[in-house]
Amino acid sequence: MDLRVFCLHLLALGGGPQSGHPPHCKKIFWMNGIMKELSLEFEKPIVELENRIAELKKFSEKKGIDVNQEIKALEKKLDQLRREILEHLTPWQRVQIARHPQRPYSLDFIHLMMEEFLELHGDRRFGDDQALIGGFAKMGNRHIMVVGHQKGRDLKERQARSFGCAHPEGYRKALRLMQLAEKAGLPILTLIDTPGAYPGVGAEERGQAEAIAVNLREMSGLKVPVVAVVIGEGGSGGALGIGVADRILIFENAYYSVISPEGCASILWREKGKMVDAAESLKLTAHDLFSLGIVDEVIEEPAGGAHHNYEVAARNLKKAIEHHFSELELVPLQQLVEIRYQKFRKMGVFQEFTPEQ
Amino acid sequence: MALFKRPNFLLTQSKKRGVPGGLWTKCESCQELIYNKEWENSLKVCPKCKHHCSLSAPERIRLLVDEGTFEEFDPNLIPSDPLKFRGPKSYPEKVLQDQAMTGLKEAVMTGRGKIEGISTVLAVTDSRFIMGSMGSVVGEKITRAIEKAIEEGLHVIIVSGSGGGARMYEGCLSLMQMAKTSAALAKLSEAGLFFISVLTHPTMAGIMASFASLGDVIVAEPRALLGFTGPRVIKQTIQQELPPGFQTSEFLLAHGMIDGIVERPELKKTIAKFLNYFSWGRR
Numbered sequence: 339m340d341l342r343v344f345c346l347h348l349l350a351l352g353g354g355p356q357s358g359h360p361p362h363c364k365k366i367f368w369m370n371g372i373m374k375e376l377s378l379e380f381e382k383p384i385v386e387l388e389n390r391i392a393e394l395k396k397f398s399e400k401k402g403i404d405v406n407q408e409i410k411a412l413e414k415k416l417d418q419l420r421r422e423i424l425e426h427l428t429p430w431q432r433v434q435i436a437r438h439p440q441r442p443y444s445l446d447f448i449h450l451m452m453e454e455f456l457e458l459h460g461d462r463r464f465g466d467d468q469a470l471i472g473g474f475a476k477m478g479n480r481h482i483m484v485v486g487h488q489k490g491r492d493l494k495e496r497q498a499r500s501f502g503c504a505h506p507e508g509y510r511k512a513l514r515l516m517q518l519a520e521k522a523g524l525p526i527l528t529l530i531d532t533p534g535a536y537p538g539v540g541a542e543e544r545g546q547a548e549a550i551a552v553n554l555r556e557m558s559g560l561k562v563p564v565v566a567v568v569i570g571e572g573g574s575g576g577a578l579g580i581g582v583a584d585r586i587l588i589f590e591n592a593y594y595s596v597i598s599p600e601g602c603a604s605i606l607w608r609e610k611g612k613m614v615d616a617a618e619s620l621k622l623t624a625h626d627l628f629s630l631g632i633v634d635e636v637i638e639e640p641a642g643g644a645h646h647n648y649e650v651a652a653r654n655l656k657k658a659i660e661h662h663f664s665e666l667e668l669v670p671l672q673q674l675v676e677i678r679y680q681k682f683r684k685m686g687v688f689q690e691f692t693p694e695q
Numbered sequence: 696m697a698l699f700k701r702p703n704f705l706l707t708q709s710k711k712r713g714v715p716g717g718l719w720t721k722c723e724s725c726q727e728l729i730y731n732k733e734w735e736n737s738l739k740v741c742p743k744c745k746h747h748c749s750l751s752a753p754e755r756i757r758l759l760v761d762e763g764t765f766e767e768f769d770p771n772l773i774p775s776d777p778l779k780f781r782g783p784k785s786y787p788e789k790v791l792q793d794q795a796m797t798g799l800k801e802a803v804m805t806g807r808g809k810i811e812g813i814s815t816v817l818a819v820t821d822s823r824f825i826m827g828s829m830g831s832v833v834g835e836k837i838t839r840a841i842e843k844a845i846e847e848g849l850h851v852i853i854v855s856g857s858g859g860g861a862r863m864y865e866g867c868l869s870l871m872q873m874a875k876t877s878a879a880l881a882k883l884s885e886a887g888l889f890f891i892s893v894l895t896h897p898t899m900a901g902i903m904a905s906f907a908s909l910g911d912v913i914v915a916e917p918r919a920l921l922g923f924t925g926p927r928v929i930k931q932t933i934q935q936e937l938p939p940g941f942q943t944s945e946f947l948l949a950h951g952m953i954d955g956i957v958e959r960p961e962l963k964k965t966i967a968k969f970l971n972y973f974s975w976g977r978r
């Protein structure tokens with residue numbers, strides 16, 4: 339994971355069109371107005387059509403001419419176009435969608451899916467990591483513990499949240515909250531969205547590797563149902579650090595990978611520019627991961643990607659989470675832990691030959 | 696034991712750069728030329744600068760296990776190519792190349808052996824095999840070894856040496872081996888058994904962020920590079936010079952991340968002492 343490249347990438351996409359908008363505002367309709375500025379290369383045809391529709395609407399208002407028929411047709415076409423483009427995305431383009439600065443983040447989903455969220459802070463050892471948040475939440479008729487990576491919207495918030503790259507204290511806070519949930523018998527939801535664990539001197543000094551390792555060990559034995567969802571970026575160990583769960587779900591444009599495409603490109607190809615090939619080779623897309631048996635469900639995104647419609651994305655996500663919780667709640671707790679162990683125990687593909695006598 | 700009769704690749708490597716006919720080995724740290732006999736006697740620790748040169752898995756086992764007591768587990772596990780990974784070199788090509796270079800089938804050897812008479816389960820990674828990285832085979836062999844230890848009531852020793860972490864060629868399947876091995880260690884602990892983690896140069900990324908960090912006791916060889924993110928990436932990210940000695944064994948000791956630093960000639964004795972303490976308590 340190369341954070342610097344990642345930051346540059348974000349900056350290149352434009353730093354602050356969000357100014358003036360609350361970071362977790364439920365109504366995101368203003369986004370359409372800035373799509374032009376923020377769109378990815380392959381989204382250009384979508385943006386052009388969106389602009390045409392907007393112009394047509396303006397025109398009809400101004401002149402008082404009814405063009406509803408035409409607008410409806412164009413909107414239908416737009417929906418189709420979004421779907422078509424999405425269907426033919428390369429793995430690298432999906433990575434770009436997963437990193438889209440307008441993509442809904444954990445707190446957006448929490449506010450859209452939960453009636454209550456009581457955030458809890460700190461690892462009781464060093465600090466409170468803003469890149470990994472969590473707390474009690476009420477979702478439908480269920481009381482749960484939710485923990486998730488959190489990225490920032492504007493530059494200041496991005497820095498405060500370390501671009502969603504958690505420090506050891508983040509992982510330790512997450513574990514503290516999960517163990518609290520276990521004590522209270524509450525199911526746990528984790529939302530994964532990180533380029534990777536934070537690469538820094540302090541993180542190493544405070545045991546980044548140890549913090550993640552302990553989470554892997556302890557999560558494997560939690561005696562409550564755990565559902566993990568990769569909502570955006572599933573960046574290697576930093577993602578897995580809150581990812582040992584009974585069910586692993588993923589949004590259709592999210593990715594989950596052992597290494598960032600850039601990192602893989604620079605190690606194997608010795609050329610960062612080969613990230614398109616690396617993304618292809620790593621089999622990091624939702625559907626690839628489903629085929630490999632790593633994720634249990636791929637959650638559909640609204641046409642064009644989750645950033646086009648937060649509400650629909652949140653609705654799909656909530657439905658999937660509730661479905662898996664209700665299944666898991668039927669399993670006796672002791673069995674649950676053993677089934678979780680076996681789930682990870684079975685992961686891996688290898689050959690075992692019988693030596694010739 | 697046939698295991699140890701394989702050609703010694705560390706020595707043949709030293710032939711390059713005009714070092715005469717394999718008689719001498721050049722220390723990779725201080726460039727001192729050391730007579731091979733002396734090099735072997737010193738367990739590949741440079742007599743001048745104390746640099747601990749990497750040991751192969753068979754050499755490490757020979758160092759730690761009482762002669763003639765090692766029985767290898769699962770020697771017939773080999774990687775497949777689940778992603779059909781397309782890189783500058785294909786995965787099967789890379790595997791064949793490193794199998795030929797190391798004489799090993801994969802980056803870890805596991806088995807049962809006695810350490811000063813105490814039966815233990817061992818896993819030793821070999822940093823030469825795709826940088827000692829963990830794919831499905833390494834994860835599976837370590838997990839099987841831990842499960843075997845639980846079955847037989849033995850303690851576990853894992854010697855880690857991996858600059859590669861989770862192996863890229865197997866994508867997320869490699870990442871999941873971190874969870875798999877860590878979960879197995881949770882079971883070992885529940886069974887009241889102990890795990891000694893020995894860290895050697897280098898132990899990084901996915902190996903360090905899973906089993907290697909989970910020892911009841913963690914010791915490291917001197918001056919090994921140990922950490923999560925590689926120093927080059929951190930330097931690039933923070934755009935600053937790294938503090939001296941960053942991510943060395945000594946750095947981790949100073950920050951409370953390991954129990955001690957043990958020089959190679961003392962390693963076996965030290966491990967045996969820990970093992971004894973595990974059994975002396977009243978449980």
Ligand SMILES: [Zn+2]
Nearest residue numbers: 722725741744
């Ligand atoms: Zn030397």
